[in-house]
Amino acid sequence: MYASLEILKESGVIEEISNKVNGLLKQKGQTARFSSISKASKNAVSLWLSKKKGIKPTFLSIYLPMNIVESLCDTVVPNSSSDEDNSPINITENDSNISEDSQSQFSSSLSQNRHISLSFSDNLVTADVTFEYLLDYFKHSLSMNNKPMNFEKIVSDVCVYVFLELKCSVNIRALKNEISLQISHIVQAARVEAAGKSIIGILRKINSFSLVFKSINPLVEVEPIMGFSQYRNNNYLSPILLIHKANEQIDILQFYPFANVVEITFNEFLIKKALSSFQLSRTLDINELISLVTECALIYNLNFDLPILEEALKTKVLFNNTSFTFSPFFLNVVLKFVQVHEVQTDFDQTPINDSFCYSIEEIDAIIGPTYITRGVKRSYEEDPILVEPNKNMHRQNKIKKDKRDLLHLKDTYHLTDSALNAIFQYVRSKKKLYSLKEIERLRKETNKKFPIIYTKTSAYVRFEYAVRTAIFVARKYEQKLEQFDILNIRFNMDGTLIGNKHIVAISINCIEGGHNCQMAKNLVPLALFEVQKENTELLRKSLPTEFIDDIKSVKYISIGAKHVNIHVRLGGDLMNAVYVFGLAGFSSNHPCVFCTQHKDDLYVTEETAYDKCISEGKGKNKKITTVHVGPTSYHDPTKLARSLEDQRVCLEKKVNDLGYKCEPLFGDLFDYQDYCVDTLHMKLRVFDVILKDILLHASRTGKYGGEHTTIIERKIKILNQHCERTVGKRFFFQIDLDDKNKTIAxxxxxxxxxxxxxxxxxxxxxxxLSDDMAKSARAVVNKFKELLNEVKHTSVKVRGVLKRLSLEFVKEYRQSCLRTTVTPYIHIIGNHLFEFDEFNNLEDYNMQGVEKNNDVLSNLYFSSTNPSKNPLLTMLQKLYRMLEMNFQDLCEREAMSMFAHTGVYDFVQEDLTDFDSYTEDHISFHASKTASNDEADSEEEDDLSTEEIENTDEIEDEKELEESMIWAPEKRILNKPLPRSENRFKSFRRS
Structure with a gap:
């Protein structure tokens, strides 16, 4: 198309290419800023000209970033760049009815204000604004102020341009939403680009921003109203714009109707007319405003409550009286319609006189003559009754007694307010309360669906059953779950003290189901074990071998006709990982769970690597070797990463070598790369360490005796006052009486x-604290909070930011001199945290839901119906009943039970009709069994004594427990566990 390459260097050719690119984008329903297109065209031509002369190109490729290309049907939020054209666009359009001189009052504010320039094209208004213009809005967005942002300045400038220059209407509410959304996007983009630096500085550097508004409706001029030029469309409930020139000023009123409300906008000149008589007579003259609004309402047969309209206008004008000092200014009033008059048909338009009056003679002829009273009516005064009649006192006393009995029932059986309120709501909605016998029968029938294996100290289900249940729950939040080739199952293991029992609770969830599956109500319970104490050897004795072998045997799950690999990953805090992997713990010389770094070198990061001299032997046999101590990794064996193979080799040589104490609890089920740090416990432990160090330094006063005690008490008073202002009195400080130095605890x-x-x-x-220590402690806390904010920030991840913040925190902590060493969690932050973020999603391993589930377990333990018999079994049954009720539809609950037992469920078609026969058979079986039990109970009810009834209940409980152990896929599980190969997740077990 072009004769030579030299022609492409001309500016006119670049503009022609940019126009062609813009045309291609519009054909595809997309758009981009012209400056960005022009820049991309220049780059493409420069790249083309830089190629070798021997190569003759035949076409020109122009690359546009995806973040600058937007759809025309979506809300446009343009990207801000420093190379945009910042020249203001002059507004020079004139209206035929309103001269240029009359508009000078309004346009002068825009022409003189170089910080904003407005233009109009394709039914969109573009506002090019500067940093100074939006500075107050940026500060408000970055502050902790919860008050709504005031957009009156931008709204007034846009309204002046749209009303006077374009003769269009504006949806004020939509306009404010667009302004708020686009400013929020600009601040968010600057926050990401700042990466911990000054956000205002980034915005000041950009300096020019573009805001695009599409809440504009074009209007056409029609016949005038009350001397006002009228602009509106022919469609029903079209906005109406009224403009009138009088005494070198312009009156503007917009009537914007919606479905059941109307939005009235008018400028400061109409407001000044209303206030003209207020200073003299203390009354507002709003007759003109009411007349204009009424005339607009009559066009669409709309009706207002006139007193409400007057009060709304007066209130709005008086409450905003102080805002009329600057010009232009617009007031916005929203009113609700009383009714919408329908257009009468022809036969309804005949006038009917409903106020026909009769004469006195005609009334006498109809109802007879009437006479006045013959005397003066005597007044009657009733004597007051000093004592109230004893009426309904028995009923009132009975109501008081019943209420007191209910309160006594609530206190005796420890019914919480929420429980009693839930029962009231249920009775109010269902109009019926079922007997306890029916509820117990339903509970037994429901418990039979859960194949729970139990002993006196354990209760668990088959791993395949729990995995299928977890997949069914995850399918509720992720509809395309069957498209994954590998599903990651998080194995949550955590110990908790409930009463006098130490319980290890194990639950699972599907990571691909999203963060909703990590909530306490969506965790799938796997097992509950009672242990004497949490350590590897006691856990090895408490966990049945069949339970561990069953977990190892599950390699894949069938979803429809597809076999999906199952990858089991470990979740929990660091102490739980120590027990699972068989490590020596944090008191050993190698305390890290992920690497074998020595405890003296835990502080080492990429920035503090050094060469260490190690001496061996004595005297003449003494040898000195130099070893490089650098950063470690959790997955790279060359950087001291732990592995199961190294653990096996070290245990063969020496116990506790490199922190390996014994064999892992689950064998080779979990590799060290299958575990990721829990950010919740990391946050808790690091803040605990920082607070402990702050209190330690605060307890050092340099004084003795009573003077030291006085200083400590003053500091404790300050800390307790801070606690009351922030967290309340649940957390407090006092002098540690066990410490002879009288420190703060x-x-x-x-x-x-x-x-x-x-x-x-x-x-x-x-x-x-002292000045230097206070400055250091504040810097450490702020740096750690900045690190936590980056960990929580999951919407946009910037590569390298978390690593930089991690290294800066460790460096700041070391320089603060709070303590000379670092803890394992701080070592993990400096060496492994950014690695976890690179290869995993840190939020997938947050244990907050598991910790809340432990609180639920405590409530279930103390509220169990048979704590003296099998409390773990009852707790696990309740957990599954609560999990099942997440699906309110009965068909979904039956489908979940069937899929968990048999693996049969069509996820693709989402058709529950296949389960109708299963549901009917299931219900009919239980119904027949219930009917036979009811008949037997009715025949023997009179003859059974209290002792016999208790024995009968115990027998039924035993039968229920026996039937609950029925496990459908048990025949498909091999009795002997398969040996795990090197490629663990490709050796399938046949199902």
Whole structure:
């Protein structure tokens, strides 16, 4: 198309190419900023000209970034760049009815204000604004202010342009939403680009921003109203724009009707007319406003409540009286319709006189003559009754007695307010309360669906059953679950103390189901074990061998006709990982769970690597070797990463070598790369360490005796006042009486969300620490909070930001001199946290839902119906009943049970009709069994004594437990566990 390559260097050719690219985008329903297209065209031509002269290209490829290309049907939020054209667009359009001189009052504010320039094309208004114009909005978005943002300045400038220049209407509410959304996107993009630096600085550097508004409706001019030029469309409930020139000023009113409300917008000149008589007579003259609004309403046969209309206008004008100092200014009033008049048909238009009056003579002829009273009516005064009649006192006393009995029932049986309120709501909605016998029968029938294997100290289900249930729950949140070739199952194992029992609770969830599957109500319970203490050897004795072998045997799950590989990953805190992997713990010389770094070198990161001299032998046999100590990795064996093979080799040589204590609890089920750090416990432990170090330094006063005690008490008073302002009195400080040095000790539980409230900027660092130490402690806390914000920020991930923040935190912590060593969690932050973020999603391994599930277990234990018999069994049954009720539809619950037992369920077609026969057989079987039991109960009910009834209940419980052990896929599970090969997840077990 072009004769030579030199022609492409001309500016006119670049503009022609950019126009062609813009045309191609519009054909595909897309758009982009012209400056970005022009820049991409220049880059493409420069790349073309830089090629070798021997190669003659035949076409020109122009590359546009995806983030600048947007759909025409979506809300346009343009990208801000420093190379945009910042020249203001002059507004020079004139209206035929309103001269240029009359508009000078409004257009002067836009022409003189170089910070905003407006243009109109394709039914879109583009506002090019500067940083100074949006500075107040940026500060408001970045502050902690919860008040709504005031957009009156932008709205007024846009309205002046749209009303006077374009003769269009504006949806004020939609306009404010567009402004808020686009400013939020600009601030969010600047926040990502800042990466911890000044966001205002980034925005100031950009300097020019473009806001695009599409809440504009074109109007046409029609006949005038009350001397006002009228603009509206022919369609029903079209916006109406009224403009009138009088005394060198312009009155503007917009009437914007919706389905049941109307939005009225008018400018400051109409407001000044209303206030003209207020200073003299203290009354508002709003007759003109009411007349204009009424005339607009009559066009569409709309009706208002006139007193409400007057009060709304007066209130709006008076409450915004102080805002009329600047020009232009617009007021917005929203009113609700009383009714919408329908157009009468022809036969309804005949006038009917409903107010026909009769004369006195005609009334006498109809009802007879009437006479006045013959005397003066005597007044009657009733004597007051000093004593109220004893009416309904028996009923009132009975109501008081019943209420008191209900309160006594609630207190005696420990019914919570929420439980009693739920029962009231159920009775109110269902109009019926079933007997306890029926509820117990239903509970027994429901428990039979759960194949729970139990002993006196354990209760668990088959692993395949739990995995299928977890997949069914995950399918509720991820509809395309069957498209995954590998499903990752998180194996959550955590110990908790319930009463006098130490319980190890194991649950699972499907990671591909999303974060909703991590919630406590969606976790699938796998097992409950009672142990004496949490350590590897006691857990090895408590966990049945069949349970461990059953977990190892599940390699894949059939979803429809597809076999999906199952990858089991470990979840839990670091202490749980120590027990599972058989490590020596945090007190050993190699305390890290993921690497074999020595405890003296835990602080080493990429920035602090060094060469270490190690001496061996004595005297003449003494040898000195130099070893490079650098950063470690959790997956790279060359950087001291742990592995099962190294553990096997070390245990053959020496116990506790490199921190390996014994064989892993589950054998080779979990590799070290299958475990990821829990950010919840990381946050808790690091904040605990920081607080402990702060209190340790605050307890060092340099004084002795009573003077030391006085200083400590003053600091404790300051800390307790800070606690009351932030977290309440649940957490407090006092002098540690067990320590002879009289140090500051904390008491109470400071959970995760309370730590965020406690470590705020107003924490009294300077009041309890020296100046240098206070500055260092504040820097450490702020740097750690910045790190946590980046971990939580999952929408946009910037590569390298978390690594930089991790290294900066470890460096800041070391320089603060809070303590000379670092803890394992701080070592993980400096060496492994950013690796986990690179290869995994850190939020997938958050244990907050598991911790909440432990609280649920405590409530279930103390509320179990048979705690003296089998509390673990009852707790596991309740957990499964609660999980089942997440599906409110009975067909879904039956489908989940059938899929968990047999693996039969068509996820693709989402058709539950296949389960009708199964549901009917299931219900009919239980119904016949229930009917026979009812007949037997009715025949023997009179003859059974109390003792015999108790024995009968025990027998039924035993039968229920025996029937609950029925496990459909048991024949498909091999009795002998298969040996695990090197490629663990490709050796399938046949099903």
């Amino acid at each position: 904390s008491h109470g539980k400071l959970s995760g969300h309370l730590q965020d409230l406690f470590f705020v900027d107003s924490f009294p660092y300077n009041d309890i």
